[in-house]
Amino acid sequence: MEFSKGMLEVARRKVKERELEGRVSLVQGDIQALEFPDEHFDLVLAEGVLEYCADLEQAFRELVRVLKPGGHLVASVDSLYYVTWAMANSEELDEIPELLREKRYLEEEGVYCNALTLEDFRVLAERRGLEVVALIGKPLPYRRHTSLELSEAVLALYAAGVSTYTISRFLKKRLHAVRDA
Numbered sequence: 001m002e003f004s005k006g007m008l009e010v011a012r013r014k015v016k017e018r019e020l021e022g023r024v025s026l027v028q029g030d031i032q033a034l035e036f037p038d039e040h041f042d043l044v045l046a047e048g049v050l051e052y053c054a055d056l057e058q059a060f061r062e063l064v065r066v067l068k069p070g071g072h073l074v075a076s077v078d079s080l081y082y083v084t085w086a087m088a089n090s091e092e093l094d095e096i097p098e099l100l101r102e103k104r105y106l107e108e109e110g111v112y113c114n115a116l117t118l119e120d121f122r123v124l125a126e127r128r129g130l131e132v133v134a135l136i137g138k139p140l141p142y143r144r145h146t147s148l149e150l151s152e153a154v155l156a157l158y159a160a161g162v163s164t165y166t167i168s169r170f171l172k173k174r175l176h177a178v179r180d181a
Contacts, residue, residue, distance in 0.1 A: 001026075001027045001029045002026065002028060003028070003049075005028065011026050031050075031053060032055055033062065034062045034063075034066050036066045038065055038066065039067065040066045040068070042068050043071060043072050043073075044066060044067050044074070045075075046063055046073070046076070047076050050075055050077040050114060051076075051078045051113040051114045051115070056114050060127075061128060063128075064128040064129065072133075073125075073130060077116050078115040078116070080103060080117045082115075083099060083105055083115040084099060087099065087105075103115055103120065118135045
């Protein structure tokens, strides 16, 4: 299922190129209002879609609704750690406080994207009655060792309740110190 008509066309071309017609069904729809009956699927895969949902809770409700008892949900969403790291490394420091506060960020195309920690994701799944079998975080590729340390420091400050203004000031000072070293 795909929300975007353009991406659905891309998928149709790929299905045809790989000679999968008749084995793969493509449907346009909205993950927040699935047009499938309750308890319909043994496996639900939501890869690269949850980060774009305006209402993440509603999307999860729908995914669980169409999942058969004993079925499996495999889902992903952008990592709050990774997005914080990426913003720090691209010096988009002014955007980090909003990211940490809202757990979403504005992508270049003007689309808001969700970003969660593994614990946020666990809570979201368990609130919907799912048993979490495994959680896997996105690794942080880093240019400098200090980049990883900086991301961890920012998240620790946020978790400790430090104001986003203070975190932003800390980041600016720390990045200038790293650059000058």
